[in-house]
Amino acid sequence: MIKNDICGCPVTLTSSVALEAWNGVIHGLLSHGRETPVHLGRAMDEEPDFAMGHAARGLFCLMTGRAEVIAPAHAALAAARTAAQNTPVTMRETGWINALARWLEGSPTGAIACVEEVLSALPHDTLSAKLSHGIRFMLGDSAGMRRSIERVLPAHNNSHPCVGYLMGCHAFTLEETGDYEQAERIGRRGLMFAPDDAWGLHAVAHVCDMTARAADGIALIEGNTAAWEGSNNFRYHVWWHKALLHIERGEFDVALGLYDAQIRADKTDDYRDISNATSLLMRLELEGMDIGPRWEELADFSENRVEDGCLVFADLHYLLALTGADRGPARDAMTARFARDCAKSTDMAARVDAPGTAALAGLNAFSEGKYDTAFLNLAAARPLMPTIGGSYAQRDVFERMTIDAGLRAGYYDATKAILHDRLKQRGGHIDRFAATRFERLNTARDIAAE
Incomplete structure (x- = not known):
């Protein structure tokens, strides 16, 4: 039997209980809710041969970027294929199964292609749009994210149950492609339709970061706690954004206080939580702050991830912890x-x-x-750094390290060029980091001239 879910898309479910649970999965994924795995478990308990549920479980595993989930993802693929043999499935479900298979073959880009085939037939499928969005984010494909979302926007009118979440995704793609004014407008509008859209709220926080409007960003986060307080570990990322905004205001103690009280309140080894923590500590160290023994806890987790090899973005943040704690053998x-x-x-x-x-x-x-070697290597890596995944704000820690290495090694002309390119990426908005580094650059040049 085929039913339609809250996206208005077909799923091979027979019971209303399973459908309600599946709708909970959709809402949970879109809102970054804590109960998403619980809803999926209920749907699978009710209908164990739900092929798309098995495929979803495997794809959600891979999106965590951890080596130990690869075996469960393979098991989910096998279960999905068996279920599809036992029960006729829709092309949407087939697309998700194929996407899981392609990713497990080492081609997340192939997985995206499979999901985009689904969206060509079902452009109102917000769940598949979010999946494509998420995988592209892991690959740093900001232009592709924007194209994908904008292709399905016409199928999401104001009466679509999930339109607010799609607006949040659209806002993020606009921000990542430099259209800050439109990103903020659509992000704020999306929150009117989906007040619990943590992703959409965070898209507007990104705009505030990129346009050096710390006060506006802090007010946004503090004034919309309903959008993110109830989310899964994504709420730590929202706290991270707040900490960055306090750094922008020179409030380093406040940022470190948020690190202890919120960002690392739970000592998890999720790569997204590790990246929040390591990049924040490095930013503070670059500003001359003593962060004490905090690297050690992060390095303990990161040592266990040395052989993961799932995401370069994750690896480089693990490395920040390993270098911060001077774990030479692990490095x-x-x-x-x-x-x-x-x-x-x-x-x-x-x-x-x-x-x-x-x-x-x-x-x-x-x-x-060894700042000379550091600058030459980081500058060489710089043009392709977006391909490791993450956002401009997340990768900016590597940009800052590149600039500081250039200043310390005396590569003044090259460092100035990078500072100006960074400024261009931010629409000409000078943040605190840029202002202080331009000042240091000018001072260094004056000293060199004397």
């Missing part, structure tokens, strides 16, 4: 693993080769005070 092991991974023929292996290897060498050199 060497990650360097060796990068060399091995370069020889593979997968989407991620290509990113390990470039920009991963140069970025890794640059970060290692930075930690050793």
